[in-house]
Amino acid sequence: MSTTTPQAPDGAAVRLTGLHKHFGDVHAVRGVDLLIAPGEVVAFLGPNGAGKSTTIDMLLGLTRPDAGTVRIFGSDPVAAVQAGRVGAMLQAGALLPDVTVRELVTMFAGLHRNPMPPARAIEMAGVTDIAGQKTQKLSGGQAQRVRFALALVPDPDLLVLDEPTAAMDVEVRRAFWASMREFTAGGRTVLFATHYLQEADQFADRVVVLARGVLVADGTGAQIKSTVAGRTISAVVDGSATESLGALPGVLGTERQGARTLLHCNDSDTALRALLAAYPQAHDIEIAAGNLEDAFLELVATSRQEAAR
Numbered sequence: 545m546s547t548t549t550p551q552a553p554d555g556a557a558v559r560l561t562g563l564h565k566h567f568g569d570v571h572a573v574r575g576v577d578l579l580i581a582p583g584e585v586v587a588f589l590g591p592n593g594a595g596k597s598t599t600i601d602m603l604l605g606l607t608r609p610d611a612g613t614v615r616i617f618g619s620d621p622v623a624a625v626q627a628g629r630v631g632a633m634l635q636a637g638a639l640l641p642d643v644t645v646r647e648l649v650t651m652f653a654g655l656h657r658n659p660m661p662p663a664r665a666i667e668m669a670g671v672t673d674i675a676g677q678k679t680q681k682l683s684g685g686q687a688q689r690v691r692f693a694l695a696l697v698p699d700p701d702l703l704v705l706d707e708p709t710a711a712m713d714v715e716v717r718r719a720f721w722a723s724m725r726e727f728t729a730g731g732r733t734v735l736f737a738t739h740y741l742q743e744a745d746q747f748a749d750r751v752v753v754l755a756r757g758v759l760v761a762d763g764t765g766a767q768i769k770s771t772v773a774g775r776t777i778s779a780v781v782d783g784s785a786t787e788s789l790g791a792l793p794g795v796l797g798t799e800r801q802g803a804r805t806l807l808h809c810n811d812s813d814t815a816l817r818a819l820l821a822a823y824p825q826a827h828d829i830e831i832a833a834g835n836l837e838d839a840f841l842e843l844v845a846t847s848r849q850e851a852a853r
Protein backbone atom coordinates (compact mmCIF):
# COMPACT_ATOMS: atom_id res chain seq x y z
CA MET A 545 0.00 0.00 0.00
CA SER A 546 1.36 3.43 -0.83
CA THR A 547 2.18 5.39 2.28
CA THR A 548 3.69 8.48 0.72
CA THR A 549 0.45 9.91 -0.68
CA PRO A 550 -1.30 12.05 1.92
CA GLN A 551 -4.68 10.97 3.20
CA ALA A 552 -7.73 12.99 2.26
CA PRO A 553 -8.30 15.99 4.55
CA ASP A 554 -11.74 14.54 5.38
CA GLY A 555 -10.29 11.04 5.84
CA ALA A 556 -12.58 9.53 3.18
CA ALA A 557 -11.42 6.96 0.64
CA VAL A 558 -14.31 7.84 -1.69
CA ARG A 559 -16.64 10.80 -1.56
CA LEU A 560 -19.38 11.10 -4.20
CA THR A 561 -21.50 14.20 -3.89
CA GLY A 562 -24.70 14.89 -5.82
CA LEU A 563 -23.72 12.81 -8.86
CA HIS A 564 -25.98 12.99 -11.91
CA LYS A 565 -25.55 11.49 -15.35
CA HIS A 566 -27.87 11.54 -18.38
CA PHE A 567 -27.61 9.56 -21.61
CA GLY A 568 -30.04 11.39 -23.90
CA ASP A 569 -33.44 10.97 -22.24
CA VAL A 570 -32.17 8.39 -19.76
CA HIS A 571 -31.39 9.87 -16.35
CA ALA A 572 -29.04 7.03 -15.39
CA VAL A 573 -27.72 8.43 -12.08
CA ARG A 574 -29.92 10.76 -10.08
CA GLY A 575 -28.21 12.48 -7.20
CA VAL A 576 -25.92 9.84 -5.67
CA ASP A 577 -24.12 10.76 -2.43
CA LEU A 578 -21.76 8.17 -1.03
CA LEU A 579 -18.97 8.28 1.53
CA ILE A 580 -16.64 5.29 1.90
CA ALA A 581 -14.12 5.19 4.73
CA PRO A 582 -10.64 3.70 4.25
CA GLY A 583 -10.69 -0.05 4.92
CA GLU A 584 -14.37 -0.54 4.14
CA VAL A 585 -15.48 -3.33 1.79
CA VAL A 586 -18.64 -2.08 0.13
CA ALA A 587 -20.98 -4.04 -2.16
CA PHE A 588 -22.85 -2.08 -4.76
CA LEU A 589 -26.06 -3.90 -5.49
CA GLY A 590 -28.84 -3.15 -7.93
CA PRO A 591 -30.87 -4.62 -10.77
CA ASN A 592 -29.84 -4.33 -14.44
CA GLY A 593 -29.76 -0.72 -15.55
CA ALA A 594 -29.72 0.66 -11.97
CA GLY A 595 -26.72 2.87 -12.76
CA LYS A 596 -23.95 0.89 -11.02
CA SER A 597 -21.53 0.85 -13.96
CA THR A 598 -22.22 4.49 -14.77
CA THR A 599 -21.47 5.46 -11.16
CA ILE A 600 -18.29 3.36 -11.19
CA ASP A 601 -17.20 4.96 -14.48
CA MET A 602 -17.65 8.41 -12.95
CA LEU A 603 -15.83 7.32 -9.80
CA LEU A 604 -12.85 6.24 -11.90
CA GLY A 605 -12.89 9.40 -14.01
CA LEU A 606 -13.81 7.46 -17.17
CA THR A 607 -17.05 9.44 -17.58
CA ARG A 608 -17.70 12.99 -16.51
CA PRO A 609 -20.73 13.57 -14.29
CA ASP A 610 -23.31 16.09 -15.56
CA ALA A 611 -23.41 17.41 -12.00
CA GLY A 612 -21.72 16.57 -8.73
CA THR A 613 -18.19 15.76 -7.65
CA VAL A 614 -15.98 12.72 -7.15
CA ARG A 615 -13.09 12.67 -4.71
CA ILE A 616 -10.79 9.70 -4.13
CA PHE A 617 -8.53 10.09 -1.10
CA GLY A 618 -9.29 13.80 -1.43
CA SER A 619 -8.15 14.17 -5.01
CA ASP A 620 -9.54 14.15 -8.51
CA PRO A 621 -10.21 10.56 -9.70
CA VAL A 622 -7.90 10.77 -12.73
CA ALA A 623 -5.06 11.99 -10.50
CA ALA A 624 -5.77 9.20 -7.99
CA VAL A 625 -5.68 6.57 -10.76
CA GLN A 626 -2.48 8.04 -12.22
CA ALA A 627 -0.88 8.00 -8.77
CA GLY A 628 -1.56 4.25 -8.59
CA ARG A 629 -3.93 4.56 -5.66
CA VAL A 630 -6.80 2.88 -7.52
CA GLY A 631 -7.02 -0.53 -9.17
CA ALA A 632 -10.02 -1.28 -11.34
CA MET A 633 -11.56 -4.39 -12.80
CA LEU A 634 -14.29 -3.44 -15.22
CA GLN A 635 -16.86 -5.55 -17.03
CA ALA A 636 -15.46 -7.74 -19.81
CA GLY A 637 -13.17 -6.01 -22.27
CA ALA A 638 -10.80 -7.99 -24.47
CA LEU A 639 -7.39 -8.75 -23.00
CA LEU A 640 -4.41 -7.93 -25.24
CA PRO A 641 -3.99 -11.05 -27.45
CA ASP A 642 -0.84 -13.01 -28.40
CA VAL A 643 0.89 -12.50 -25.07
CA THR A 644 1.02 -14.81 -22.09
CA VAL A 645 -0.64 -13.91 -18.82
CA ARG A 646 2.77 -13.33 -17.24
CA GLU A 647 3.87 -11.06 -20.12
CA LEU A 648 0.64 -9.08 -19.89
CA VAL A 649 0.92 -8.54 -16.13
CA THR A 650 4.60 -7.59 -16.49
CA MET A 651 3.83 -5.12 -19.30
CA PHE A 652 1.09 -3.60 -17.20
CA ALA A 653 3.43 -3.28 -14.21
CA GLY A 654 5.82 -1.35 -16.48
CA LEU A 655 3.16 1.36 -16.82
CA HIS A 656 3.05 2.05 -13.08
CA ARG A 657 5.37 3.96 -10.83
CA ASN A 658 5.33 1.69 -7.78
CA PRO A 659 3.79 -1.56 -8.96
CA MET A 660 3.39 -4.74 -7.02
CA PRO A 661 5.94 -7.31 -8.32
CA PRO A 662 4.15 -9.08 -11.23
CA ALA A 663 4.77 -12.51 -9.65
CA ARG A 664 3.00 -11.32 -6.48
CA ALA A 665 -0.03 -10.04 -8.42
CA ILE A 666 -0.14 -13.33 -10.35
CA GLU A 667 0.01 -15.30 -7.13
CA MET A 668 -2.57 -13.18 -5.29
CA ALA A 669 -5.00 -13.45 -8.18
CA GLY A 670 -4.48 -17.23 -8.26
CA VAL A 671 -3.35 -17.36 -11.89
CA THR A 672 0.10 -18.91 -11.35
CA ASP A 673 -0.96 -22.16 -13.04
CA ILE A 674 -2.06 -20.33 -16.20
CA ALA A 675 0.69 -17.67 -16.23
CA GLY A 676 2.31 -19.26 -19.31
CA GLN A 677 -0.92 -19.40 -21.33
CA LYS A 678 -1.75 -17.03 -24.17
CA THR A 679 -4.57 -14.67 -23.18
CA GLN A 680 -6.84 -15.66 -26.08
CA LYS A 681 -6.85 -19.28 -24.81
CA LEU A 682 -8.41 -18.38 -21.45
CA SER A 683 -11.93 -19.28 -20.36
CA GLY A 684 -14.27 -16.49 -19.23
CA GLY A 685 -13.57 -17.19 -15.54
CA GLN A 686 -9.80 -17.37 -16.07
CA ALA A 687 -9.85 -14.08 -18.00
CA GLN A 688 -11.70 -12.49 -15.06
CA ARG A 689 -8.95 -13.63 -12.68
CA VAL A 690 -6.31 -12.16 -15.00
CA ARG A 691 -8.24 -8.87 -14.95
CA PHE A 692 -8.09 -9.13 -11.17
CA ALA A 693 -4.28 -9.55 -11.34
CA LEU A 694 -4.12 -6.41 -13.51
CA ALA A 695 -6.24 -4.51 -10.98
CA LEU A 696 -3.79 -5.51 -8.22
CA VAL A 697 -0.70 -4.43 -10.18
CA PRO A 698 -0.73 -0.74 -9.07
CA ASP A 699 -0.72 -2.03 -5.46
CA PRO A 700 -3.74 0.17 -4.92
CA ASP A 701 -5.31 1.49 -1.74
CA LEU A 702 -8.75 1.34 -3.39
CA LEU A 703 -9.95 -1.51 -5.56
CA VAL A 704 -13.05 -0.98 -7.71
CA LEU A 705 -14.59 -4.08 -9.26
CA ASP A 706 -17.57 -4.11 -11.59
CA GLU A 707 -19.27 -7.52 -11.32
CA PRO A 708 -15.95 -9.31 -10.78
CA THR A 709 -17.34 -12.83 -10.47
CA ALA A 710 -19.82 -12.68 -13.35
CA ALA A 711 -18.12 -15.37 -15.46
CA MET A 712 -16.76 -17.49 -12.61
CA ASP A 713 -18.01 -20.90 -11.57
CA VAL A 714 -18.59 -21.64 -7.89
CA GLU A 715 -15.10 -22.94 -7.17
CA VAL A 716 -13.30 -20.10 -8.96
CA ARG A 717 -15.60 -17.63 -7.23
CA ARG A 718 -14.66 -19.07 -3.84
CA ALA A 719 -10.95 -18.82 -4.67
CA PHE A 720 -11.47 -15.25 -5.88
CA TRP A 721 -13.03 -14.20 -2.57
CA ALA A 722 -10.24 -15.91 -0.64
CA SER A 723 -7.73 -13.77 -2.59
CA MET A 724 -9.83 -10.70 -1.90
CA ARG A 725 -9.78 -11.42 1.83
CA GLU A 726 -5.99 -11.56 1.67
CA PHE A 727 -5.97 -8.24 -0.17
CA THR A 728 -8.33 -6.47 2.25
CA ALA A 729 -6.66 -7.87 5.38
CA GLY A 730 -4.14 -5.00 5.14
CA GLY A 731 -6.94 -2.42 5.56
CA ARG A 732 -7.50 -1.57 1.91
CA THR A 733 -10.77 -0.26 0.56
CA VAL A 734 -12.94 -2.16 -1.91
CA LEU A 735 -16.08 -1.25 -3.83
CA PHE A 736 -17.59 -4.06 -5.88
CA ALA A 737 -20.74 -4.20 -7.96
CA THR A 738 -22.61 -7.46 -7.96
CA HIS A 739 -25.92 -9.09 -8.72
CA TYR A 740 -25.16 -11.86 -6.25
CA LEU A 741 -26.90 -10.91 -3.05
CA GLN A 742 -25.33 -13.72 -1.10
CA GLU A 743 -21.91 -12.48 -2.18
CA ALA A 744 -22.72 -8.98 -0.97
CA ASP A 745 -23.93 -10.34 2.36
CA GLN A 746 -20.91 -12.60 2.85
CA PHE A 747 -18.05 -10.41 1.71
CA ALA A 748 -19.02 -6.80 2.27
CA ASP A 749 -18.98 -4.83 5.53
CA ARG A 750 -21.60 -2.63 3.98
CA VAL A 751 -24.19 -3.05 1.25
CA VAL A 752 -25.35 -0.07 -0.81
CA VAL A 753 -28.41 -0.62 -3.00
CA LEU A 754 -28.99 1.43 -6.14
CA ALA A 755 -32.29 1.34 -8.04
CA ARG A 756 -33.19 3.57 -10.98
CA GLY A 757 -30.17 5.78 -10.39
CA VAL A 758 -30.98 6.46 -6.72
CA LEU A 759 -29.46 4.95 -3.55
CA VAL A 760 -32.32 3.19 -1.81
CA ALA A 761 -30.50 1.48 1.05
CA ASP A 762 -27.16 1.61 2.82
CA GLY A 763 -26.19 -0.64 5.72
CA THR A 764 -24.85 -4.04 6.68
CA GLY A 765 -26.45 -7.06 5.04
CA ALA A 766 -28.23 -7.72 8.34
CA GLN A 767 -29.53 -4.13 8.58
CA ILE A 768 -30.85 -4.25 5.04
CA LYS A 769 -32.64 -7.50 5.74
CA SER A 770 -34.14 -6.02 8.89
CA THR A 771 -35.34 -2.82 7.19
CA VAL A 772 -37.87 -4.98 5.42
CA ALA A 773 -38.25 -7.19 8.51
CA GLY A 774 -39.36 -10.02 6.23
CA ARG A 775 -40.26 -13.25 7.90
CA THR A 776 -42.49 -15.59 6.02
CA ILE A 777 -45.06 -17.91 7.57
CA SER A 778 -45.96 -20.84 5.36
CA ALA A 779 -49.00 -22.94 6.31
CA VAL A 780 -51.79 -25.06 4.95
CA VAL A 781 -54.99 -23.28 5.96
CA ASP A 782 -57.94 -25.32 4.71
CA GLY A 783 -61.04 -23.31 3.85
CA SER A 784 -59.37 -19.90 4.07
CA ALA A 785 -59.56 -17.07 1.58
CA THR A 786 -56.23 -15.49 0.64
CA GLU A 787 -57.69 -11.99 1.13
CA SER A 788 -58.74 -12.66 4.71
CA LEU A 789 -55.29 -14.08 5.51
CA GLY A 790 -53.77 -10.94 3.99
CA ALA A 791 -55.86 -8.83 6.37
CA LEU A 792 -54.41 -10.47 9.51
CA PRO A 793 -52.33 -8.15 11.71
CA GLY A 794 -48.59 -8.33 11.01
CA VAL A 795 -49.11 -9.62 7.45
CA LEU A 796 -47.86 -7.52 4.52
CA GLY A 797 -48.91 -9.81 1.68
CA THR A 798 -49.85 -13.34 0.75
CA GLU A 799 -48.94 -15.82 -1.95
CA ARG A 800 -50.35 -19.24 -2.86
CA GLN A 801 -47.94 -22.15 -3.45
CA GLY A 802 -50.04 -25.22 -4.22
CA ALA A 803 -51.89 -26.16 -1.04
CA ARG A 804 -49.78 -23.78 1.05
CA THR A 805 -50.24 -20.10 1.67
CA LEU A 806 -47.22 -17.88 2.28
CA LEU A 807 -47.76 -14.91 4.57
CA HIS A 808 -45.07 -12.24 4.17
CA CYS A 809 -44.93 -10.52 7.55
CA ASN A 810 -43.45 -7.47 9.19
CA ASP A 811 -44.40 -8.92 12.59
CA SER A 812 -44.49 -12.70 12.39
CA ASP A 813 -45.24 -13.22 16.13
CA THR A 814 -48.44 -11.17 15.94
CA ALA A 815 -49.36 -12.72 12.60
CA LEU A 816 -48.93 -16.27 13.90
CA ARG A 817 -51.07 -15.62 16.99
CA ALA A 818 -53.79 -14.07 14.81
CA LEU A 819 -53.59 -16.90 12.29
CA LEU A 820 -54.06 -19.59 14.94
CA ALA A 821 -56.85 -17.65 16.66
CA ALA A 822 -58.79 -17.18 13.41
CA TYR A 823 -57.87 -20.53 11.78
CA PRO A 824 -57.17 -23.16 14.45
CA GLN A 825 -57.22 -25.77 11.68
CA ALA A 826 -54.00 -24.29 10.16
CA HIS A 827 -51.30 -26.97 9.99
CA ASP A 828 -47.79 -27.77 8.68
CA ILE A 829 -46.70 -24.32 9.79
CA GLU A 830 -43.16 -23.16 8.96
CA ILE A 831 -41.53 -19.79 9.63
CA ALA A 832 -38.55 -18.62 7.60
CA ALA A 833 -36.38 -15.55 8.16
CA GLY A 834 -36.26 -13.15 5.26
CA ASN A 835 -33.17 -13.29 3.12
CA LEU A 836 -31.27 -10.52 1.43
CA GLU A 837 -32.84 -11.45 -1.90
CA ASP A 838 -36.34 -10.70 -0.53
CA ALA A 839 -35.08 -7.50 1.08
CA PHE A 840 -33.49 -6.39 -2.15
CA LEU A 841 -36.58 -7.11 -4.26
CA GLU A 842 -38.75 -5.26 -1.80
CA LEU A 843 -36.45 -2.22 -1.75
CA VAL A 844 -36.38 -2.09 -5.53
CA ALA A 845 -40.17 -2.51 -5.74
CA THR A 846 -40.68 0.28 -3.20
CA SER A 847 -38.41 2.61 -5.16
CA ARG A 848 -40.40 1.84 -8.34
CA GLN A 849 -43.65 2.69 -6.56
CA GLU A 850 -42.18 5.94 -5.24
CA ALA A 851 -40.88 6.86 -8.72
CA ALA A 852 -44.34 6.24 -10.20
CA ARG A 853 -46.03 8.61 -7.73
Ligand SMILES: Nc1ncnc2c1ncn2[C@@H]1O[C@H](COP(=O)(O)OP(=O)(O)OP(=O)(O)O)[C@@H](O)[C@H]1O
Nearest residue numbers: 567568570572590591592593594595596597598599
Ligand atom coordinates in the same frame (compact mmCIF):
# COMPACT_ATOMS: atom_id res chain seq x y z
N1 LIG B 1 -23.18 4.80 -23.02
C1 LIG B 1 -24.50 4.77 -22.80
N2 LIG B 1 -25.36 5.29 -23.69
C2 LIG B 1 -26.68 5.30 -23.47
N3 LIG B 1 -27.28 4.80 -22.36
C3 LIG B 1 -26.48 4.26 -21.44
C4 LIG B 1 -25.05 4.22 -21.61
N4 LIG B 1 -24.52 3.63 -20.51
C5 LIG B 1 -25.55 3.30 -19.69
N5 LIG B 1 -26.73 3.70 -20.24
C6 LIG B 1 -28.06 3.55 -19.63
O1 LIG B 1 -27.98 4.05 -18.31
C7 LIG B 1 -28.71 3.23 -17.42
C8 LIG B 1 -27.79 2.71 -16.32
O2 LIG B 1 -26.90 1.76 -16.91
P1 LIG B 1 -25.69 1.08 -16.09
O3 LIG B 1 -24.91 0.27 -17.07
O4 LIG B 1 -24.97 2.11 -15.33
O5 LIG B 1 -26.49 0.13 -15.09
P2 LIG B 1 -25.96 -1.10 -14.21
O6 LIG B 1 -26.61 -0.95 -12.88
O7 LIG B 1 -24.48 -1.17 -14.26
O8 LIG B 1 -26.60 -2.34 -14.98
P3 LIG B 1 -26.04 -3.84 -15.20
O9 LIG B 1 -26.23 -4.52 -13.88
O10 LIG B 1 -26.95 -4.38 -16.23
O11 LIG B 1 -24.62 -3.76 -15.63
C9 LIG B 1 -29.36 2.15 -18.26
O12 LIG B 1 -30.67 2.58 -18.59
C10 LIG B 1 -28.48 2.09 -19.49
O13 LIG B 1 -29.23 1.66 -20.61
